[in-house]
Amino acid sequence: MVPIGVNQKTQYALRALYELSVQYRAGPVKIARIAEAQRIPRKFLEVILSELKAMGYVESLRGREGGYVLARPPWEISIGDVIRDVQGPLSPVDCLIGRGGCRLSGQCSFRPLWARAARALEEVYDGTTFQDLVDGITAEEVSEDE
Template sequence: MAINQKCQYALRALYELSLHYPSGPVKIAHIAHSQGIPKKFLEGILGLLKSLGYVKSHRGKDGGYSLAKPPGQISVGEVIRGVQGPFSPVECIIGEDHCQLKGRCSFRPLWERAKAALEEVYDHTTFQDLLDQDKTPTEGERLESKGGSSDEPD
């Protein structure tokens, strides 16, 4: 299952709003610039995210968008489903009625395991997890803080 561009933009917009949670509304122009999303496209995506209950809009001079709930309460999986639809490596897992090999497909168990693996990763990753991940130092940063170099053996 490939994540389409619209869904990638939606995820990046929510990530940017997560960075600013709960400090206040973020302007569309800031989100667009920070995440490399075309502003016109972003307006529609934010409208969709608002209708799905992930963001709130704020009017006025200090207006913009903010998360409707904490980043730890929004999973990547639920957003993908809301924006793009159900997970499936192949269409027949979503609607078995369309399968010509219904009930006798040797690949079905494989497709179901792949679907379950996708769901496991996406559903168990929240936007707070992504924020925390970005705060975790890399191995090179840990070594540098200890006075070592990532090029030198221990």
Template sequence: MISQKAQYALRALIALAKAEPEVALSIAEIAEEQRIPKKFLEQILLDLKHQGIVMSRRGKAGGYRLLRTPDRIAFGEVLRLVDGPLAPLPCLSRIAYRRCDSCIDEETCEIRKVFARVAEATREVLDTVTIADAIENPELVTSAA
């Protein structure tokens, strides 16, 4: 299950992707449109800014916009930034590998073998489906999930 923070981050990115390319959206606009608490959204957008996904502009016409095009932002990247590794077991993580505490032998572990298939299928979907896909091809996203 993904966190509420990750859901809000994805919804905020979709809102920004739907905006005109040179138009910056205020936190208040995104929060109201997406029903996200403003304080929570501020932190999420700040995190996404530090990761180079969005940029902010101050002033009357200020707000947030995407720093990259929506077709260059994969769901998996956003989930990893917000929630951490996608792998269901620490021994399957590519970015935070850790041997399972109770593991006897990774090579023969039946549980690891099953969840390795789950992890690979999850990565296949989340690392290939982008914000643009979610907006432009709802059928693709539905069939991929």
């Protein structure tokens, strides 16, 4: 069974993208700096950055002044998109996304609750960009401004 919530790999990916968002205008950021600033083991970070590159979130620049940069501005990258791309659908329980069997099938009294929780997760994660995090803005504050 897949763990529910944001797994460790996804947390590392989010933290790496956050660090690149903080450094967005400063130019390429070395792996060592990201690893140190976000307390991510370097070997894991190398793999994660490679995957984020393949997903189109980061670009790598070679050479002495090289490192990693965001492929898009931080205000265009939502937390929800990254979570979905790294670990899959947003859901508080596996049965909503078709994983894991449910013995109650169509008779589950909790299904409406789980569906509301999933919508709430999506609203928070999709309503928050990396720029919001850099600026210290929460999804609630973003919703209030709209």
